[in-house]
Amino acid sequence: MKPAVNGVRVREDVWKLATWDDTLLWYARAVARMRQLPIRNSASWRYQAAIHAYLRNQDPLAAATDSLPSLSHRRRFWNQCQHGSWYFLPWHRLYLGFFEQIVRSHVVALGGPDHWALPYWNYSDEGNPQAKLVRREFRDASLPDGSPNSLADAKRGQTPSLSQQGRQTGDFGIDSSDTDLGCLLTVPFRTGRFGVPSGFGGPRTGFQHSGGVIGDLERVPHGSIHVAVSGWMGAFETAGLDPLFWLHHANIDRLWEVWLGRGSQFQNPTDPSWGAPSGTDFDFHDATGAIATHTADEVIDTTTPLLSYRYEDISDPLATAGLAEEEIIMGTGPATLVGASEETVRLSSSPTTANVQIDPTAITENLAALAEGEPQRIYLNMENIVGAGKASSYKVFVNAPADDPEGASHYAGLLPMFGLAEASRRDDPHGGSGLTYVLDITDAVNRLKQRNEWNEENLKVTFVPKQREQDGEGPQVGRISLYYR
């Protein structure tokens, strides 16, 4: 465990810690202590998970003796997680900050160090062949002293076989499509226009618990890791019950710092409605149980007394890996609809293909609207995806031939359905509108054009489930549409 400097603690890469390093050992002890507290106590494990989301009938730890906080208290402090929003990153930073403070207070109460900080799980680390595996400390049934390990009893795994394999080897089926860092190439933090990807951090919204258009970082690796680990991690209501959740989100929070460090064009929003005084504020409890209310702009600097942490490593992985340096700049103009599917599309446990009819008049209008020399971008929208049941991920391919539906040159992106069930419920703030994903497929289309595989009248979109052993009916895509800008 690295020492704090001037009160600023260090969040370390969990894969660089020794086996049962103090950071993990004290985490396990603190979690065990938090698990013993009643759900009414804001410093308890279940209360902390309920801040993200809570549904009584989905609570795997529910007991007849539970006494929940009052309805008005729950309305103010529970079910607060921000998704499909430019508040996704700042809200989760605050959430983790207060959680870390609370865990540290338990660590200190147990006689541990006061500079304990949450580690992060860098599953995208190309230099570490084990990066995608779940560490042994989160799987072993007991601590080195033989006492029960509170880090290990979360339910995980997309399928029974993956669950068993994961528990034994740490391999829950996470692959490079789940850990892709293409989001770091996206320049705007947020957009708010129809048909256009919503930026690195998510679209401009008010308070938004679920639904809407998902931002690039929130889609992959955030959503994809949630879905790949699955089990408790696969749903809003249970995610915070898995100790891995917090390491995953520490990494997402770290990637925000990495993105900001990539260059001067990678900037946080400057809109007055993002932070104080006119932006949404968020309520939490600190380690003393006192109410703490903060806005997005208060968390930009992680080393201020409010948060007091920094990351061990925020170097740019794209620069060191020598990957493509092209930045995805979405511009300021609106995108126009040029094609759409005529019917809804039901996904299943086998590949599903849908046709998008392209409208020639719309293409002509779009070309006329483009300024001379302005590069054209092409966006694939999957609108109003609804469904229930366990979240799964789908790989999207465009104009893939029947004999090679998963060819790399036709790959458009990954759709992790994290939050799908929540966004599809009638009591969702958007009345069950579901999720909307926007993929920038400009490069894929250019590749197709070079090989004469692009058709200006019709686009074929294929959805391939990552795990074929799915149960029940798959999600329904309300409409697939193509936008040009």
Added chain:
Amino acid sequence: MAVRLALAFSANIRSIDRVTLWTTLPSGVAWACLLAVSNHHDNPLRASLSGGDTPLFATDLFAAAAEHWFLMVAAMMLPLLVVPIRQVAFRSYRWRRGRAIAGFLAGYGAAWMFAGAGIMGFLLIPDVAALIAVPATGSMALLAAAGWQLSPWRAAAMRKCHRSVALTPRGAAADLDCMRFGISHGAACITVCLPLMLAVMSALPGIAPAMILALLLYFERAYQRIHQAVPAIALACVSAVIALSS
């Protein structure tokens, strides 16, 4: 809270677009018409029923009531439609955006006019008309509206007001989708707003209270974190004032 709302509103004003403009302008015109024709000493509901207002075009009582209702709906509701109209427009081909918006507005307007016809018919029953002339009725209506504001049914309808839908891109199916979306959005709006509108229109004289209510409804829709209790408390307070002063 008021300062924050004002700042957020001014930020919205700065980012105004054509859809905002083309919903706000007709709303402004409708308010101007209402101000011009209204009898400022009577409550709007009773005035329109008794012919107390001077209609712009209508020649008989029912047409005058319909005209007043149409203006009131246009004035109060159009600013609330920026988001769904934007959605209908940008999820349609550029060449059929006008048609898509017209379809949505036709469905939305039809829902409100249907509700209005029902209410007018109900209020024309002599006993009911006599009842709304009593100040205590207005006070009770405001109190009931305050209760409705806090009800789970209203909250459910409000969630429907934030719904988005997938639209068929072309043909008659596209027109039907837009119209259907207008009707369902209208039904949700009616559930959310109508009880409050009726209470304010039956209890308070002139157009100003309706304007204040329209602002409350706008902020409630635009800034979802405004607590439901804020408008409820406001309505309950006005109810108490009327009850005490009558």
